[in-house]
Amino acid sequence: MSSPxxxxxxxxxxxxxxxxxxxxxxxxTAHPSENSDTTKISATSETSDTANxxxxxxxxPDERPHPEGARPESARPDTTGSSAxxxxxxxxxxxDESRPLGRILLFGIQHVLVMAATPISAIFLMSATLGLSxxxxxxLLSAAFVLSGVGSLIQSLGPWKFGPRLPFVMLPGGAPLIxxxxxxxxxxVRIATGAVVLxxxxxxxVLPVFSRLLAYFPALVIGTMIVIVGxxxxxxxxxxxxxxxxxxxxxxxxxxxLGMATIGFTVVFYLLFTGIxxxxxxxxxxxxxxALAAAVGAIDGAGATGGALVNLPHxxxxxxxxxxLVAALPLMLYSLASMxxxxxxxxxxAEAVGKKIDKRTDVPKTVRGDALTSLLGGFFGLPLMVxxxxxxxxVRVTGVRSRFVTAAAGVVLIIIGFLAPVxxxxxxxxxxxxxxxxxxxxxxxxxxxxxMLGRSDLDKHTSTFICAVxxxxxxxxxxxxxxxxxxxxxxxxxxxxxxAVGTFTAxxxxxxxxxxxxxxxxxxxxxxxxGDR
Numbered sequence: 001m002s003s004p005x006x007x008x009x010x011x012x013x014x015x016x017x018x019x020x021x022x023x024x025x026x027x028x029t030a031h032p033s034e035n036s037d038t039t040k041i042s043a044t045s046e047t048s049d050t051a052n053x054x055x056x057x058x059x060x061p062d063e064r065p066h067p068e069g070a071r072p073e074s075a076r077p078d079t080t081g082s083s084a085x086x087x088x089x090x091x092x093x094x095x096d097e098s099r100p101l102g103r104i105l106l107f108g109i110q111h112v113l114v115m116a117a118t119p120i121s122a123i124f125l126m127s128a129t130l131g132l133s134x135x136x137x138x139x140l141l142s143a144a145f146v147l148s149g150v151g152s153l154i155q156s157l158g159p160w161k162f163g164p165r166l167p168f169v170m171l172p173g174g175a176p177l178i179x180x181x182x183x184x185x186x187x188x189v190r191i192a193t194g195a196v197v198l199x200x201x202x203x204x205x206v207l208p209v210f211s212r213l214l215a216y217f218p219a220l221v222i223g224t225m226i227v228i229v230g231x232x233x234x235x236x237x238x239x240x241x242x243x244x245x246x247x248x249x250x251x252x253x254x255x256x257x258l259g260m261a262t263i264g265f266t267v268v269f270y271l272l273f274t275g276i277x278x279x280x281x282x283x284x285x286x287x288x289x290x291a292l293a294a295a296v297g298a299i300d301g302a303g304a305t306g307g308a309l310v311n312l313p314h315x316x317x318x319x320x321x322x323x324x325l326v327a328a329l330p331l332m333l334y335s336l337a338s339m340x341x342x343x344x345x346x347x348x349x350a351e352a353v354g355k356k357i358d359k360r361t362d363v364p365k366t367v368r369g370d371a372l373t374s375l376l377g378g379f380f381g382l383p384l385m386v387x388x389x390x391x392x393x394x395v396r397v398t399g400v401r402s403r404f405v406t407a408a409a410g411v412v413l414i415i416i417g418f419l420a421p422v423x424x425x426x427x428x429x430x431x432x433x434x435x436x437x438x439x440x441x442x443x444x445x446x447x448x449x450x451x452m453l454g455r456s457d458l459d460k461h462t463s464t465f466i467c468a469v470x471x472x473x474x475x476x477x478x479x480x481x482x483x484x485x486x487x488x489x490x491x492x493x494x495x496x497x498x499x500a501v502g503t504f505t506a507x508x509x510x511x512x513x514x515x516x517x518x519x520x521x522x523x524x525x526x527x528x529x530x531g532d533r
Contacts (some may be wrong), residue, residue: 093355095166095354095355095401097402103276105408107398107402107408108406108407108409109409110283110394111169115148117240117434118388119144120144120427121431122171122177123140123172126140126181126383129184138420139317140382144382145414145417146313146418147170147172147373147376148171149410149416151170151369152169152170152406154373155406156168158365162365162372163366164349164357164369166350166362166366166403167405168345168369168403169410170388171385172383176331176383180195181383183195183328187324191322191323191327193379193381194321194322194324195324196331196377197321197379198328198332200371200378203338203370204368206336211363216507216510217340217359217507218456218510219347219456220466220467221507223453223456223467224453224471225474226445227446227449227450228449228502228503229344230447231475233445235478236438236442237437237438240435241259242255242256242259255430255431255432258292258293259433259435259439261292262292265285266284266436266440279399282397282437282441285440286433289437290433293433298430300428310420311417311418314380315379317380317381331384333494335384336500337503338370338384340500340504342386342387343363343366346362346366347363349392352401352448354401366387369387370384370385373385391406392448393443393445394441396448397440466510466513473502473505474499474502477501
């Protein structure tokens with residue numbers, strides 16, 4: 001279905017089909033041809049108070065028509081350019097609305113609970129791989145929470161040219177963590193922290209060049225990348241439930257039961273509740289799954305007791321960073337793929353909240369926020385910090401679009417980083433429960449990518465071919481782990497990033513089919529026409 005919010009594609013890329021009507025404040029509405037029933041309801045509600053009353057009585061308020069398909073907060077329509085009716089200032093977009101403090105804090109905690117397993121598992125993996133002491137592990141965990149909070153504040157509040165002012169949460173982990181550990185094992189942990197600092201600086205240096213290439217990342221390329229990201233993240237969530245294939249306890253029935261039960265609880269809450277309780281269905285499902293785990297004896301509470309009350313992260317816990325450009329090269333190359341992923345996340349986040357953005361200005365703000373947070377994190381012994389996909393899924397599921405919610409999550413993360421007992425309490429939530437929650441919110445990312453592809457004119461054979469080839473190559477290392485195991489290490493690092501391979505393939509094929517080929521064909525046609533004269 002064509003999106004009214006889709007920006008004009010670059011030269012050679014066909015425009016989205018169908019015009020879009022626009023509110024005075026710039027918020028588009030669905031074209032009548034997209035959904036005639038929705039149009040009839042909207043027209044009736046605008047012209048007749050009686051019909052509006054009937055609509056209220058017969059339509060589930062959580063399912064009323066709205067732009068982009070994302071359910072707004074408390075099922076109210078987008079208030080941009082109109083009186084919000086709930087105390088919001090005239091003309092304020094929902095993403096910029098400041099909600100009541102208690103509600104903002106509650107929704108912020110929901111974001112924290114869903115993403116908290118990532119920094120915990122990342123630091124525990126670092127500790128196990130590098131043989132770190134218990135004290136150093138706690139120190140790094142504290143730093144991970146604090147820097148995640150700082151990054152979330154930067155991305156959500158957008159000071160100066162840092163952060164797109166969208167509901168983003170930041171965290172360590174994923175491919176950057178694996179690269180960090182590979183560098184640390186081969187060259188030492190001080191060179192690994194130096195590589196993080198160098199990569200952050202490198203991101204600032206190459207960003208102006210990357211910004212000029214954003215014209216070649218239309219919805220077709222970004223949608224393909226988001227689908228690959230979503231599938232990869234669903235796999236990550238599933239591994240939290242099952243464990244790694246071949247490891248002891250893989251696919252343990254108890255863990256599988258907890259993961260599936262958590263998903264079931266979330267579905268039940270979302271089905272039965274309305275309003276704020278429905279918006280909290282993800283968190284309530286997590287709580288219910290944790291309670292079930294406690295009932296069946298699947299929680300080890302020993303780690304939640306004892307220890308100090310306050311823990312302060314230490315600057316340069318491994319000593320002063322050492323800088324080695326050759327050692328840092330794999331991480332620097334990965335940062336290019338990370339920029340492309342940040343592009344997709346910024347666009348899809350804006351789609352989820354229904355806000356128009358300019359990729360040429362807003363995407364660089366996201367990248368700068370990532371780079372600044374990673375630069376700070378490097379001096380605290382952390383791997384690269386990246387924007388989280390979890391919170392985008394939560395925004396879409398709950399419909400809570402205010403960026404002040406993720407800013408509140410950032411404050412909560414910082415507090416958790418300083419309060420050791422809270423960190424220890426969160427760490428005892430079973431990974432199977434967190435994985436069940438993660439699978440739901442990650443799958444939403446995949447759906448968002450599919451929706452974007454649906455607006456990419458896939459009825460054109462060239463667009464279908466581009467998407468198919470990019471998905472095939474991008475999903476290969478995700479679906480068949482170790483497929484590039486016989487390649488040299490530096491080459492393998494890049495090829496095993498399905499997101500990087502898929503994005504690069506889609507971008508190159510889009511340039512060839514939608515830019516180079518039409519230009520060559522036009523010149524040949526002109527030459528033949530002149531020759532016939």
